[in-house]
Amino acid sequence: MSAGWICDVCGAGYPVVGDVPWLLREPQDAIAEWRARLALLTRQLGDDASRADRELARLTDQSALPDRTVQRLQHLSEANRKQVALLENLLRPLVLPGVLASVQRGLGTSLPIEQGLTNYYVNLHRDWAWGGEENDATFTEVRAVLGSQAQLGRTLILGAGAGRLAYDIHEGYAPPLTVLTDYNPLLLFVAREMFAGRDLQLYEFPVAPRGLLDSAVLRRLSAPRAARGGYHIVAADALDAPFAPGSFDTVVTPWLIDVVGEPLAPFAARVNHWLKPRGRWINTGSLAFNRAPFAERLSLDETLQIVTASGFAPPDLREATIPYMRSPASRHGRLETVVSWSAIKREAATYPAARRVPQWLTNDSVPVPRTAALEFESVSSRVHAFMLALVNGERSVRDMARLIAEQRLLPADEAEAAVRRFLRRAFEASEQRDQY
Numbered sequence: 001m002s003a004g005w006i007c008d009v010c011g012a013g014y015p016v017v018g019d020v021p022w023l024l025r026e027p028q029d030a031i032a033e034w035r036a037r038l039a040l041l042t043r044q045l046g047d048d049a050s051r052a053d054r055e056l057a058r059l060t061d062q063s064a065l066p067d068r069t070v071q072r073l074q075h076l077s078e079a080n081r082k083q084v085a086l087l088e089n090l091l092r093p094l095v096l097p098g099v100l101a102s103v104q105r106g107l108g109t110s111l112p113i114e115q116g117l118t119n120y121y122v123n124l125h126r127d128w129a130w131g132g133e134e135n136d137a138t139f140t141e142v143r144a145v146l147g148s149q150a151q152l153g154r155t156l157i158l159g160a161g162a163g164r165l166a167y168d169i170h171e172g173y174a175p176p177l178t179v180l181t182d183y184n185p186l187l188l189f190v191a192r193e194m195f196a197g198r199d200l201q202l203y204e205f206p207v208a209p210r211g212l213l214d215s216a217v218l219r220r221l222s223a224p225r226a227a228r229g230g231y232h233i234v235a236a237d238a239l240d241a242p243f244a245p246g247s248f249d250t251v252v253t254p255w256l257i258d259v260v261g262e263p264l265a266p267f268a269a270r271v272n273h274w275l276k277p278r279g280r281w282i283n284t285g286s287l288a289f290n291r292a293p294f295a296e297r298l299s300l301d302e303t304l305q306i307v308t309a310s311g312f313a314p315p316d317l318r319e320a321t322i323p324y325m326r327s328p329a330s331r332h333g334r335l336e337t338v339v340s341w342s343a344i345k346r347e348a349a350t351y352p353a354a355r356r357v358p359q360w361l362t363n364d365s366v367p368v369p370r371t372a373a374l375e376f377e378s379v380s381s382r383v384h385a386f387m388l389a390l391v392n393g394e395r396s397v398r399d400m401a402r403l404i405a406e407q408r409l410l411p412a413d414e415a416e417a418a419v420r421r422f423l424r425r426a427f428e429a430s431e432q433r434d435q436y
């Protein structure tokens, strides 16, 4: 981590991690969280490799494995182990020393699960390995709403991911400044390497492998050439990016508005805020608001109504059905009908207030209130810890239930079912692969 950036206006300091400035309100917390996620992910990959080895050993003992399955399991195990080294090399500034990684694993239950390091992992292979057709299709949509002669001026790309569309815009339209932002360091670091013209290797793990060895495919990622100068790659939260009002002539939101984590109306007001008067909002991607509350699962008509109500002129609009995530190594892939627009800012919108965080989270010396939610967490963690402490490799469900009843934690007639339920959940959780 280098010394970092200082804001001229407010004096806030921002660390630089792996050459990427971390322009977040609580950068150290965010970095600690991504470090923990990386530790969990590499541990998970190692565990998966060991699990494949154990399955191989067990089934080989029973002479129950066809040659091809042996080959596939060996390949998967080796790929998982190599992927740990490749990821740790790419994300070196985020790698935790061994002991800390174990502690983080213990604390890891509290990590929010919506955005993990491997969310959008396929995107980076699409962007820089096999996705020529898809990348061209998206850039074609952007060109269609922009026109090929457009002057973009200072350009901000929010949720840029691994950066292919940003690269195509930067190279194709030659804006004097392109700022790529995202908050996922894996994607940002891949973008950094690609823009610099360096190659990378990472494994892709297709969800529905096409051939025997397609369960893990070592991909070489590369850009056609190093990008010209005039770009910056920064970590920032699109809901709280620290740019002054009117900083940009163009803001691009590629495949972002339906996953960004807030309703479109306030998000459109943020885009408006970062744009100069007569600046341009380019959007492209899906309208898949399916995880939002019902009122926010917008149709195209409602979406456009919000755009114009947020200080933009009625947009130039296109709809097109394009291929999406069709990895050649996977049987999985789809078509998406995407919506693209170019909308000119005609009046200012009110910038939404930042998300309110309680004082006891921002000021380390303020007492933490014992809220009902924390009380509940505390009781359930104590029960959890008590149950786990009972597991000593000798006691049965009945033995444990008897001890729980003796401690008067539960009535005797409920204890057995409760212990069984608890252990079943723990067993099922151990069978599932989490997303980090």
Ligand SMILES: C[S@@+](CC[C@H](N)C(=O)[O-])C[C@H]1O[C@@H](n2cnc3c(N)ncnc32)[C@H](O)[C@@H]1O
Binding pocket: 115, 120, 123, 158, 159, 160, 161, 162, 163, 165, 181, 182, 183, 184, 187, 236, 237, 238, 239, 254, 255, 256, 259, 260, 261
């Ligand atoms: C569907 S992906 C699209 C990525 C890329 N634009 C593309 O077209 O491949 C959404 C991207 O937005 C990023 N993202 C989502 N919410 C964000 C937020 N609040 N701040 C910054 N990035 C965000 C994710 O990390 C992810 O890279």
